[in-house]
Amino acid sequence: MAKELWKGNEAIAQAAIRAGCDCFFGYPITPQNEIPEYMSLHMPKLGRVFVQSESEVAAINMVYGAASSGKRAMTSSSSPGVSLKQEGISYLAGAELPAVIVNVMRGGPGLGSIQPSQADYYQATRGGGNGDYRTIVLAPCNIQEAVDLTQEAFDLADCYRNPVVVLADGMIGQMMEPIEWHDIPKRELPPKDWAASGRNGRAHNNFVTSLFIEAQACEEHDLAIQAKYDLIEEREIRWEEKNTQDCQVLLVAYGTPSRIAMSAIEQLAERGVKAGLFRPITLWPFPYAALKKAASQASVQAVLTVEMSLGQMVDDVRLAVEGEKPVYFEGRAGGSIPTLTQIVDAAERALKGGK
Structure with missing residues (x-):
């Protein structure tokens, strides 16, 4: 198969489309702007959803809503913008909702610079939001790997009902390299019978929430999620x-x-x-x-x-x-x-x- 020359951010966006991304919600911030720009052009043509939200907080909560209905949902941002999304990412993990979050990192702290950085490692791997939760974090070193990992991220998210972060520094987002589009091995995914998408023949509604008022109920939920994280550690480590x-x-x-x-x-x-x-x-x-x-x-x-x-x-x-x-x-x-x-x-x- 012939190789094609792609810019990193645009390649990531196209990879998400090829992976079946149904909905993209985002807000502009350098150096990831080409991702929402590309999505704004191509998603509507495919009959899929693109929304430029009023803020990063709105974007991640839109992801929560779309994921709750069983759709493949994605957002992207850069370091300060991802900081604003942390509450929503914690909610996604707590409600066991699959989603893909792309962070094209820039210098910090605060508004920092628009140049490439890796100073969001703590944020991504330790969780910037509240509570005991984890996100799967994939770190590409070139555009080919960014494309492959972005496509696989959607299956990983659906497989484990968990947010997946694609963590790329700004250099990978902005540079151009030749890549090859090829099929990514597909996983056997569980049915989304948990989704709040209508009764679909059931006698009851599905409820999606991360709220557990009683301490014992919350602990039991946390322990069940931890068992899932233990399984991810057994199966998904890569180097x-x-x-x-x-x-x-x-x-x-x-x-x-x-x-x-x-x-x-x-x-x-x-x-x-x-x-x-x-x-x-x-x-x-x-x-x-x-x-x-x-x-x-x-x-x-x-x-x-x-x-x-x-x-x-x-x-x-x-x-x-x-x-x-x-x-x-x-x-x-x-x-x-x-x-x-x-x-x-x-x-x-x-x-x-x-x-």
């Missing part, structure tokens, strides 16, 4: 390894920094240093066991986490390594991107004990 066998320094990165880290591995090899890359693809569930195995090799002297933030994923890296090897961090903040030279130098310092 990629490059040159990790017998490496001296293990680089850990996702998204755009992982691409720069691959070039750093080649440059380090020219300097006589064996370096490998461990790239989490699911940020939640995080591949703790796989990373621990890679870092526990006798050859590994240091682990270096590279991020476009001041250090967030590094906490999960430390949890995975469990103190067996020293973990160092190298990052840039506010929309700046780590350079190849910066990563190579940081790796060499890590092998010298960080000096």
